Amino acid sequence: MKQAVVYVVDDDESVCRALSRLLRSVGLEAQTFPSARAFLDYTPTDRPACLVLDVRLPGPSGLDLQAALSRAGRDVPIVFLSGHGSVPTSVRAMKGGAVDFLEKPFNEQDLLDSVQHALQRSRAQRADRAERADLERRLETLTPREREVLTLVVAGMLNKQIADQLGSAEKTVKVHRGRVMDKMEADSVADLVRMTEKLAAPPTRR
Numbered sequence: 001m002k003q004a005v006v007y008v009v010d011d012d013e014s015v016c017r018a019l020s021r022l023l024r025s026v027g028l029e030a031q032t033f034p035s036a037r038a039f040l041d042y043t044p045t046d047r048p049a050c051l052v053l054d055v056r057l058p059g060p061s062g063l064d065l066q067a068a069l070s071r072a073g074r075d076v077p078i079v080f081l082s083g084h085g086s087v088p089t090s091v092r093a094m095k096g097g098a099v100d101f102l103e104k105p106f107n108e109q110d111l112l113d114s115v116q117h118a119l120q121r122s123r124a125q126r127a128d129r130a131e132r133a134d135l136e137r138r139l140e141t142l143t144p145r146e147r148e149v150l151t152l153v154v155a156g157m158l159n160k161q162i163a164d165q166l167g168s169a170e171k172t173v174k175v176h177r178g179r180v181m182d183k184m185e186a187d188s189v190a191d192l193v194r195m196t197e198k199l200a201a202p203p204t205r206r
Contacts (some may be wrong), residue, residue: 049117
């Protein structure tokens with residue numbers, strides 16, 4: 001399993017140092033950035049990650065950075081920090097998908113709990129993308145006819161009904177159906193239904 005990283009974006013160098021020490025004290029790697037622009041210019045490595053983000057920053061704000069990441073399809077779980085929190089600001093942050101919104105001075109354990117929650121979300125997102133990529137790979141191995149059979153099988157049709165629909169012999173449909181099950185690595189029709197639902201769902205962003 002790849003080592004997780006926590007990105008800290010805060011223009012206060014002392015806060016960055018304190019957060020880095022806190023995160024490293026529990027075995028987490030921390031990387032700090034002084035502004036939203038500095039983080040946007042950074043190319044992240046491919047591993048579980050989250051962002052501890054100050055709301056007020058020089059230049060683009062923390063909320064601006066959240067919006068920019070969303071537009072870019074960079075789905076990094078965010079824990080917001082604010083020394084000047086307001087209800088509208090926190091509501092906007094949470095509606096934008098933030099994991100948590102903590103006011104300074106914050107309780108260290110509360111922050112660590114929020115970071116762990118954010119990293120769990122990141123790992124789940126990565127697992128979801130990996131599963132989807134694997135299912136897409138399997139789907140690509142199907143012939144056009146096998147894809148037609150797959151669609152009808154998950155719609156709940158029996159072999160005879162599928163044969164009538166496709167103008168094929170029932171025996172031929174059985175062969176196609178067996179190949180679909182093998183290529184998709186499915187143990188049951190319920191597995192196929194779950195797989196097709198997964199493929200039809202909106203993909204998790206990076």
